[in-house]
Amino acid sequence: MKEEKVKKLSPIKWVAGFLALIAVMVGSIWLSFSLAGHRPSGAVPVGSSVQVGIALWFFGAVLIVLAAMAYAVVLVTDCFNFDFQRPFFKNFGVKLWTANLIMMLLLAGGIGLIAAPAVARMLSGLLPQTVLFPISFFAPFIAAQLLLIWFTIWAPLEIQVIRRRLKAMGLSDQQLAGGMYVGISDPGKASLRKFGLIEEDFGMLWLAPDQLVYYGDAFSFSDTRQELIQIERKADAGNTSAYFGAVHVIAHFQFADGTQRRIRFHTEGNWTMTAKARALNRLAERIEAWRRSEQCSSRTVEQ
Numbered sequence: 001m002k003e004e005k006v007k008k009l010s011p012i013k014w015v016a017g018f019l020a021l022i023a024v025m026v027g028s029i030w031l032s033f034s035l036a037g038h039r040p041s042g043a044v045p046v047g048s049s050v051q052v053g054i055a056l057w058f059f060g061a062v063l064i065v066l067a068a069m070a071y072a073v074v075l076v077t078d079c080f081n082f083d084f085q086r087p088f089f090k091n092f093g094v095k096l097w098t099a100n101l102i103m104m105l106l107l108a109g110g111i112g113l114i115a116a117p118a119v120a121r122m123l124s125g126l127l128p129q130t131v132l133f134p135i136s137f138f139a140p141f142i143a144a145q146l147l148l149i150w151f152t153i154w155a156p157l158e159i160q161v162i163r164r165r166l167k168a169m170g171l172s173d174q175q176l177a178g179g180m181y182v183g184i185s186d187p188g189k190a191s192l193r194k195f196g197l198i199e200e201d202f203g204m205l206w207l208a209p210d211q212l213v214y215y216g217d218a219f220s221f222s223d224t225r226q227e228l229i230q231i232e233r234k235a236d237a238g239n240t241s242a243y244f245g246a247v248h249v250i251a252h253f254q255f256a257d258g259t260q261r262r263i264r265f266h267t268e269g270n271w272t273m274t275a276k277a278r279a280l281n282r283l284a285e286r287i288e289a290w291r292r293s294e295q296c297s298s299r300t301v302e303q
Contacts, residue, residue, distance in 0.1 A: 006233040006247050013237050021149075021243075022142065053117035060113030067106035071153065074099045078161050084168040088161065089217040093196030096154065104148055112141030149240055150273045158183075158268040162202050165217050179204035180283065183266035184216065187250050191238025198239050199266050205283075207290045212251070214263075221263075229254045231287060236264070244273035249284045 009017070074080075079095045081088045120136035127135060162181055167173075183199030185191070191198045203216025213222045230252035235242040242248075249265045267279035 007235060008245070008247055009235045009237060009242050014243060017237060017243055021240075056113045056116055060110040063106045063110030063113065067103055067110065070099070070102060070106065074103075075157055075160070078164065079157060081161065084161075084164045087218040088165060089201055092161070092202075093199075096157075097196040100154065103153065104145060107148060108141050108144040111144040112137045115140035150244060152271055152273065152276070155269050155271045158202065162204060162268065165202070166204060166215060169215070171215065176204065179206045179215075180286075181268040182214070182283070183268050184214065184219070185264045185266065187234070187236075187248075187262050187264040191236050194238070198236070202268065205265070207286060212287070212290075223253050225291060227253045227255055228291070231284065231291075233284060239266075241273045241276050245277040246273065246280055247277070249280060249287065251287070 078084075079092060079099060081092065081095075116133075116136045119139055120132055123132060123136060159181055163176060166176060182205045183197075183202050185198055185200045201216040201219045203214055203220070206213040208222075211222050211224055212228060214220055228251060232250040232252065233247045234250055235247045239246070239248070251263050251265065253261045253263070255261075265280075265283060267276055267283055270276040270279050
C-alpha cells in the first residue's frame with residue numbers, strides 16, 4: 001500500500017478562496033440593503049448619540065437571544081429529524097444549511113449592531129460620514145461571520161444524529177464507544193458544486209483487527225487491509241475547513257474483481273476548524289498504525 005505526501009492548499013488557492021469568501025459576505029449584505037429599497041449611508045449618527053447606541057445594543061441583544069432560541073430548537077429536534085428508523089441524511093444537508101444561514105445572520109447581525117457604536121467612535125475622525133455607518137456595522141459583522149465559520153456550533157448535533165441513527169439500526173452503546181465519528185464523500189465529485197454539506201453520509205468508522213468497518217445512515221462497508229491499497233492526504237479547496245489547515249484522508253480500495261473505490265473521510269463533532277484539522281491528522285495516523293500492524297504481524301510469521 002502507498003501513502004502519499006500531505007497535499008495542503010497552495011498559497012494562491014488559499015488567498016483566492018479567502019477573498020471569494022469575503023466578497024460573498026459583503027455582496028450578500030449589500031444586496032440585502034438594495035432589495036430593501038435603500039443602501040447604507042452615514043446618515044445615522046452611530047456612536048454620536050446615546051439614544052441611537054442604546055437602540056442598537058437593544059436590537060443586537062434581541063437578535064442574539066433569538067439565535068440562542070433557534071439553536072436550542074435545532075438541537076432538541078435533531079434539526080427537525082424525528083424518525084431515525086429510516087435514512088435521514090438525504091434532506092439533512094438542506095435543513096442544516098438553512099438553520100446555519102439563519103444562525104449566522106442572527107448572531108453576526110447582533111454582534112454587528114452591538115459593536116457598531118464603539119467602532120464608529122474609533123473611526124469617526126478617520127472616515128467620512130458617508131461610509132462611517134456601513135463600515136462600523138460591516139467590519140464586526142464580517143469578523144463575527146469568520147469567527148462562526150471557524151467555530152463549529154453544530155458539533156454536538158453531528159454527534160447526536162449519528163448516535164441516534166446507529167442506535168436505531170441496532171448498534172449498542174458499547175459498539176459506538178469504540179468507533180470514530182466520521183462523514184464520507186466521493187473525492188471525484190467537485191465540492192464547490194454541492195449545496196449544503198460536503199459530506200454525502202454520516203456514520204462511524206472502526207479499525208477492526210483485519211478490517212476497516214464503516215456504518216452510516218445509508219451506506220456501509222467492511223474492507224480488508226489487502227483491499228486498502230493507498231491512503232492519500234489532500235486538501236479540498238471546496239471545503240471551508242481546508243482554509244484552516246484541514247487535509248482530508250482519502251482511502252483507495254481495490255477488490256478481487258479489479259474494481260476500485262475511493263472514499264474521502266471527514267471527522268465530525270469537532271468544535272473548531274483547527275480541531276478538525278488535528279482530528280484528520282489523528283485519523284490518518286491511526287489508519288497508518290493499523291496498516292503497519294499487519295506488516296509487523298507478517299514479519300513475525302516469517303521469522
